[in-house]
Amino acid sequence: MKALIETIVNPLVDYPEDVDVTVEETDYKIRYHLTVHEQDVGKVIGKNGRIAKAIRTVVHAANTNSSKKVFVDIM
Incomplete structure (x- = not known):
């Protein structure tokens, strides 16, 4: 899933090297x-x-x- 998000976002941005996706997983959510x-x-x-x-x-x-x-937060 992390790779999917990076694949979607990298063509959109001017600085693809600064794209970072971190995962926080609990019992009920990712x-x-x-x-x-x-x-x-x-x-x-x-x-x-x-x-x-x-x-x-x-x-x-x-x-x-x-x-x-599943939640996606943009920082």
Whole structure:
């Protein structure tokens, strides 16, 4: 899942080397923390949050083999 997020985000940003995804997992949820360069935050969020919502939708759809809730936080 981490590789999926990186694959989606890397073409969107100007500084792909600064893309970092960390995982925090508990009993009931998996939280992915996406960190990008400060100039790329707007590109990842998109106008009215459309790109961020699309990233979250793809990650939720790809999480079919787990019963845990998945969250993607953009830092």
